[in-house]
Amino acid sequence: MRIGEVADVAGVPTQTIRFYERRGLLPEPRRGANGYREYDASVLTRLAFIRSGQAAGLTLVELASILDLRRDGAVPCAHVHSLLLAKLEDIRARQRELAALEVELEGLIDRSARLDPADCSDAEICHIIAVEA
Template sequence: MKIGDLAKASSTPVETIRYYERQGLMPMPARSEGNFRVYEASHLERLQFIRHCRGLDMSLDEVRELLRFRDAPESDCGDVNALLDAHIGHVSTRIRELRALERQLKELRQRCTDARSADRCGILHGLSAAAQEKTPVGTKAHGHLRSVHAH
């Protein structure tokens, strides 16, 4: 199949497929006489695996490591377990950060409960005050909002 067919079959943009190839996640396909990429069912299966891992918010490095183990089925999967445990830890941290962000946004939202002129908007004033204070990310000081979403 050509790259457009692979893209359609996997619901993946062509540029993403090419990116995964450049990153070494997808093996380079054979070429036809007309120099078109020719993909096999194994490419589709691998692409679906990559997309599923990315859907689980795994980094490209984590996906690369999982593919390395997948490509060596006789290897011990202890490192796969460790990788997933570490990823779960990252997800737990991110959930905590997002909950803190949600609390901060709700606190900010309470600063302006009704429609008024923008120069009297409590939300805009709160955002401006927080932006000017330069307090470290993820902290609260003087009752102003701090961002935990710094990455």
């Protein structure tokens, strides 16, 4: 298959395929006599893996580490498991941060409803978000 066919089947732009090649996520394809890239069907599996990994929140660097392990003959399941656990903990930490921010914003919104704009001084810049004494 040529790059355009691969892109159509995989649902990605040709530039994405070239980018993945440069990053080492896809192997260099063989070249036909005309210089065109010629891909075998395995590239579709690799592209599907990359898209699934990204959907799970994995970065391209993390996906490359998984592919490197597989290329070296190792089964990457334990590595993938640890990456996913780390992602989950990151998500949970961000959720806690967002919950705290939600409370803070609700407080500021409540405060803004109680304050009179006429009472706001130049020194405070904005008394809604000014530090309370």
